[in-house]
Amino acid sequence: MDSNDSGRVISGPTNPMVTPLLTDHYQFTMAYAYWKASKHQERAVFDLYFRKNPFGGEYTIFAGLEECVRFISNYKISEDQIHFIKNNLPPSCEVYAIPEGTVVFPKVPLMRIEGPVAVVQLLETPIVNLINYASLVSTNAARHRFVAGKSKTLLEFGLRRAQGPDGGVSASKYCYIGGFDATSNVAAGRLFGIPLRGTHSHAFVSSYMSLGEITEKSLRKKDGSSTCVDFVSLVQKWLNKIKWSDSLCGIFSDTNKSELTAFISYALAFPDNFLALVDTYDVMRSGVPNFCAVALALSDLGYKAVGIRLDSGDLAYLSCESRKFFCSIEKEFELPGFGKMSITASNDLNEETLDALNKQGHEVDAYGIGTYLVTCYAQAALGVVFKLVEINNQPRIKLSEDVSKVSIPCKKRIYRLYGKETYPLVDLITGENEPPPKVGQRILCRHPFQESKRAYVVPQHVEELQRCYCAGSSDKKRETLPPLKDIRERCIKQLEQMRPDHMRRLNPTPYKVSVSAKLYDYIHFLWLNEAPVGELQ
Amino acid sequence: MDSNDSGRVISGPTNPMVTPLLTDHYQFTMAYAYWKASKHQERAVFDLYFRKNPFGGEYTIFAGLEECVRFISNYKISEDQIHFIKNNLPPSCEVYAIPEGTVVFPKVPLMRIEGPVAVVQLLETPIVNLINYASLVSTNAARHRFVAGKSKTLLEFGLRRAQGPDGGVSASKYCYIGGFDATSNVAAGRLFGIPLRGTHSHAFVSSYMSLGEITEKSLRKKDGSSTCVDFVSLVQKWLNKIKWSDSLCGIFSDTNKSELTAFISYALAFPDNFLALVDTYDVMRSGVPNFCAVALALSDLGYKAVGIRLDSGDLAYLSCESRKFFCSIEKEFELPGFGKMSITASNDLNEETLDALNKQGHEVDAYGIGTYLVTCYAQAALGVVFKLVEINNQPRIKLSEDVSKVSIPCKKRIYRLYGKETYPLVDLITGENEPPPKVGQRILCRHPFQESKRAYVVPQHVEELQRCYCAGSSDKKRETLPPLKDIRERCIKQLEQMRPDHMRRLNPTPYKVSVSAKLYDYIHFLWLNEAPVGELQ
Structure with missing residues (x-):
């Protein structure tokens, strides 16, 4: 990952707080245990997703990707930082993700990271940290924009109420992505070129x-x-x-x-x-x-x-x-x-x-919004999770008595299917090697866990959502990281494209996220086989 | 402020995100306007305080002071950072503050900063930012400790749900101050020596x-x-x-x-x-x-x-x-x-x-607490404000139709008066030059704004709360910054010292904050003189 065709990944403003040590202690204990068990090089696949849209709404803006890519590309642990890992970790992870600024929905993997299990495990906490607040506050900004209307100027004034200095800088960046026009935060203006007001x-x-x-x-x-x-x-x-x-x-x-x-x-x-x-x-x-x-x-x-x-x-x-x-x-x-x-x-x-x-x-004509915006007062966290879905080419499923907490196993592909009126109709998750859904084809879309929920969809347009952002040791072409303005424009365009009933403040219609018939069958086959004897799932 | 008898102020872990640019844009426009008006060197006094305790409770832990002192002591603006301020700003501010880890109450000035108005104005946003979340999350930690009980082990597991990387690091630090025993956050463990668990x-x-x-x-x-x-x-x-x-x-x-x-x-x-x-x-x-x-x-x-x-x-x-x-x-x-x-x-x-x-x-035996703790889910912001109380030795009062938003003018001193049972009875705010309240003396304590609310108190012990943390160009003795462990111990001791009815979760008794009779009269004299003609206050 040292060689890099996109200058923006390696250089540019990096948050100096984001170091490999910014992780939970158990990630290191697990890495050590994997190494002790000679298991650390086993190839693992983790999905990042969330389970519920925030603010009583039916959508979320995906944000924080650039910081993650930057973090992973520059990941190093030095001797002075840590005793039991003597050498730099192999920068050998592949990262697949939905572009930043995309409107996303629960259960859909926002990122998939593949690599040696001990390494990817170490990435869990910082990645979740970087995506969770970024996506939450972008979504909050988009919701404020929706109510304020297109013609109003929206100014982010939240620095003094944010969770510390970096909370403030992140807030300014991600509110801009979510559709705000300017910030009062000078540091953010300088770091990201966001227009300043005050x-x-x-x-x-x-x-x-x-x-x-x-x-x-x-x-x-x-x-x-x-x-x-x-x-x-x-x-x-x-x-x-x-x-x-x-x-x-x-x-x-x-x-x-x-x-x-x-x-x-x-x-x-x-x-x-x-x-x-x-x-x-x-x-x-x-x-x-x-x-x-x-x-x-x-x-x-x-x-x-x-x-x-x-x-x-x-x-x-x-x-x-x-x-x-x-x-x-x-x-x-x-x-x-x-x-x-x-x-x-x-x-x-x-x-x-x-x-x-x-x-x-x-x-x-213009609103300056602070506290409620940057602290996400209405809902202060988005439950982003990072789950193991495959190891050594074997699918893994996390079971739970709470069906909403069961993970969708395997390496997967995500498609957004569009209808006649250019609205997205449904997100479809398939196994990695299934043939992609085709325009005009009648496709069975199933709820991942509920037998009775299923529908046929005939898409007028199909978009694959995840792209490669870190190629690891593979020779895959990697996506370049767009400038902040482009991410913001993507976000605004994405929001305009959604069917209005998904976006309204009161009682919005949930957008559907489905799995292919094949993936459905496979999930339920694994479910039966993974559940311990005597366990009722 | 370059010379410094406390090594901890200048060296030690400083948050690299806390730069002079971490401020609201209007602080720079105001600084420039002050300079244009040849007013920038006028000596101003600002108070930092909040108006309402968080979480439906009746107390707050003061935290974030060390970061503020560090920030002010190291304040520099370089040419490449800013065009219109060509030279470094004079490090000439005096900072008086209540020690970190103290139980504090609304209206009481937590910090008082004196210095050239343009400089102190520039400090407003970063200081409010550094204190607001620090005090909020310390208070949240203390509340969790109160419910969990002394015998339980409390572990902070919030990194992945915090507002970005620094939100996570701040959360770990200030939850420790508020009485938690350990964190999962390796970066915080390394920076602050907080025990790690996971x-x-x-x-x-x-x-x-x-x-x-x-x-x-x-x-x-x-x-x-x-x-x-x-x-x-x-x-x-x-x-x-x-x-x-x-x-x-x-x-x-x-x-x-x-x-x-x-x-x-x-x-x-x-x-x-x-x-x-x-x-x-x-x-x-x-x-x-x-x-x-x-x-x-x-x-x-x-x-x-x-x-x-x-x-x-x-x-x-x-x-x-x-x-x-x-x-x-x-x-x-x-x-x-x-x-x-x-x-x-x-x-x-x-x-x-x-x-x-x-x-x-x-x-x-032990609780690992994350999301609700670090995001302060129950109340995501503490309304810390920073108000001008004096300029050029002239008192300033900020009026408002909302009486809770009227500021208490003048340079002031804050005393905590203790009763027979070693509980604090009341905080008393006096003018800077009033004689301090004495043990055994009968002292009239008045509500700052409500005529009818007054009581006589005979203290068994009197403690002046604010101390000098930056001496500016004065020769005042400055307080050294204690190690994190001492701040934590102070906080735990302070909480134990409070009368239990102030601390209970349901319907706690408000702790009283009062002004001296002399300050009361002066506030109301200024109030009458400041209100514009025709304004009903």
Whole structure:
């Protein structure tokens, strides 16, 4: 795996926390036991999958693959890291996986890793760790996008609520994949090229006391033609004009001076990117009028203000009132476009609050979402598992009294079958050497464990889902890792392609995952033979 | 801050993800705006605190301080990292904080950071990030310990469910602080010296097929006096003996051969640490008998098996049945101590399931807890905030229509007042220069915002909570950072010291946090003066 046709695998941002030691202790004890038993070189096949979609939904976005491929490609254990494994482990694993950003479903193997059993066993914990949160938070982001709608701008603001630094960086990366537009996390912006967004905090506003603090009051016009020597007075003039204007008269009296000072100061620093947090004191009686006065003064000098951010209170009501205020100013002072000033909302938002905003009617253009997004508050873990399905070419099945925990044995292939209306109809799992399903063919799709659940499907299009990402010692062609933007686009496209009833928030229809007739028979043959005598399965 | 009397601050394990860029974008825009306004050197004071205890409880463990001190002490921004800040920032912040591992309560400033406003503002996001999850997961660990009881061994098994690699490493560290005994996470074990625990997985069991796979069958006696040439036959002999023994006859017939092979193989690798996962097939009809046969064979050679792990099914029932089985063997084969074989349980455990186990009665000695612990499933975030309380020696207050969001202004001191029975009675916040409360003195403690809530307290002991952790350019003596073990011991001691009604799981009594009469008056004076005209607060 050292030779590599994709530069992105070896170089590029690697999380320095992801070392071979980032694994459960029992992986090392097992590796040692395998070695003691001369069993460590036996070729094993493990599948990675999950059992239940998160958030009460019927889908999941697969994410974290690139980190896994990178981790496996660079896997080394040095002498100083570990005593009982003296040499580097053979980088001889083959990795097959569904492309990152794909919409995936329970029971479908997301990754299959083949290699010496002791080595693959060591990979279990880090691989599960890397996929579990990545896929969970991508899915969460996609769900927020679904409720917010395509036209809104979604900003990930979760860094301070994430599970430590890396939780924050992962959150930013995978929310972007799931359809967010930008992040506040500078480290993630730098590592992954995700667009950055952010303005200022309440502390910035309250750090100012009075207009006298602004000593450098001049601002050059955007076209450079001249300089306004007293921007502060220009703002005050506008504030007075608004206050006594026909349509706005009486809405507010004196605005907060700390806030006005902070806004002017911020505008002087960023005349091209003036976005103000308007709820430190009172949105309609101080924040919005102060913002408008500064925006109008900027407009005099040829600059276009960006908009406001609301971080508390009744966001639906305040956004509508702010919009009305902007529109009145557009009309009163004949400033086309002023009414379309961007409104960002950002107070403890989640799927439910976005949905409630939609129902009430609002004028929000962009959402900044943090806590509920990055912590996956609604469901803090996805149960990704990594199960042995074959060793030494012998299929292995994990039985359980709970039928949902029985694993599907053997090396397998996964196909997505599409119907007439271009929607995916069903995922079909077959044995590795079965002939692939063909377009136009009548194919029996069976529930892996329930005898009675079966259906014939005639696909209009067939897509094999797993591809080779690490070729090990084989000469298989390996997939290159796409840039983050492409993964994000794949994800957005995949979500659009799904039949709407699978995607709706309330009572979505489960998407079907099936096995071929041949694989079904084989599973049940093994089941009977593996169950210990006297065990009722 | 480069000179440092505590070696642990500068060297030692630092999370490589924690760089100055790990911050929200708006921190940089604000820093720039402060600089543009020539305001960046103004001395600001920020408090870090939270508003509500997590998990429906009435306490929180403070954690993450060491990482913060380390981060601040090493804060540098290089040219390649950022364009508009050309030189390293002055390492001139003073940090005051409550010691890590302390039981803390809402509204109490956990940390106070003083320094140039632009610099301290840059610290906001990483500091909140480092404290938020650390304190949340420590508290979660402490709550699990409370339900499990002192005598049980608690193992953190959460790595694969954490928010990415660093989430996993942080989880292991802070669960240890909160009272866990060990982790499965090898990286955390190496970084922090936390004891490691772990045996093998279901995959290890199902990777074996038959006894024929064991080629090296010999095992030397523990005392080295001789070697048993066929350990496999010895185990089989014991399995047969158990099967037909008087007290166990009929409990099981043939046990699963994969499992028996895996157990023997594992015992040959770790004869001194044989702990077997017994639920791959059937606990009572295969796993436990197989385990006992291997343990008895080991015992013949002078080794003492450790015990079993249960990872599915009815843990209360299965632990009791396993215990009975062990006791029967102890009696039947006259092996003192065999009945006390350790039983570990580890299937989706959380506070509720531990509580349910206690109510049912069980024989579990150790718990392995993962998902619910590290993801803080019951509440995935702690709302830690970082608020400006003073700038240029002027107090700042953040008002809000929601009174719980009003900040307590000024530089402050925090005292814990203890009563006769050595329980802490109340935390008292005073202005920085007020005389400290004295033992035996009658002290008026007031709710910071509610006029009517007040009480006199006569403390038997007074403890000032905040200490200096970074001295900045001052010559204050700085606290050294204690080793992790000491933090853990502090936490355990602190929890034991609390009045039991604050700690109980159902309807705990809130612990009181108050302000001095003087600070109360000052807060309300500022409140009246800060509120904008026309605003109802």
